Amino acid sequence: MSQKILAIDIGGSAIKSGLWGNEALTELPSYPTPKTWDEMKAYLKLLVEEHQITDGVAISAPGAVNVEEGVIYGVSAVPYLHRFPIKQELADFLSVPVSFQNDANCAALAEIWQGNAKGLESAALMIIGTGIGGGIAINGKLRSGTNLFGGEFGYQVMNDDTLETLSDLGSPVAMSKRFSNIKADDRSYTSKEIFDLAEAGDELAQEQIDYFYNALSIGIYNILVSLDPDRVLIGGGISTREDLLFNIEERVQQLLLKKGAKELKASIMPCKFLSQANLIGAVYQFLEEQD
Structure with missing residues (x-):
């Protein structure tokens, strides 16, 4: 049975999302970036429940993402994401595995995995x-x-x-x-x-x-x-x-x-991938962590 992963790309003004399954990405409608972390969590939970996600959530985020610690350092246009154990908190809240990676790194990972750096x-x-x-x-x-x-x-x-x-x-x-x-x-x-x-x-x-x-x-x-x-x-x-x-x-x-x-x-x-790059790279990060 193929995995179904929710891919999320957090931007300063909008959140892009997509469903990864059968080796392909299906994009979902974008949504204005929530103003608070609680609103963000509620929106992600809505998506997880609506699309019956059990395998996990793969997130592309701004800032200096420390993958090992599950913390986002640096600064970004979404200030509430920074300097707390965001990965653990979100995984506990959603009850599914969660991965985080920096957005530019996600674009790079998409190219490494299936693009022009393969x-x-x-x-x-x-x-x-x-x-x-x-x-x-x-x-x-x-x-x-x-x-x-x-x-x-x-x-x-x-x-x-x-x-x-x-x-x-x-x-x-x-x-x-x-x-x-x-x-x-x-x-x-x-x-x-x-x-x-x-x-x-x-x-x-x-x-x-x-x-x-x-x-x-x-x-x-x-x-x-x-x-x-x-x-x-x-x-x-x-x-x-x-x-x-x-x-x-x-x-x-x-x-x-x-x-x-x-x-x-x-x-x-x-690059081979443009608008979908961050979502595809986030999925690759998630799959690598699960392996």
């Missing part, structure tokens, strides 16, 4: 969203690091004067804010609108996109010369843009050439 000796995954997260995979396992900072590529300092990080300069959300501030026409532009403006010849949009691409390329160059992985995978909604990969690859190659590392062959690809 079978590779090493891979680095850069997940581009509001900020930049990621993961490092060595021999099919996540390298979380001594302090759970493995793959936190967004923390790379990119500017010595301002101490701006890769998350500050290489995220589409940060690019949108920067563009809107400079444009100063009382509008908040989305990254898609900025790309559209650039294609129509808007010089400021072109300049900001160039700035964005350069930041990402320097970040990837740093990963390549630090880890020399078999492959760097790019995830997040913006990774579906066909021109993104072309522009990044071109800039990374130029950097490698300029800095005398031309023998370093860079394999850069988009």
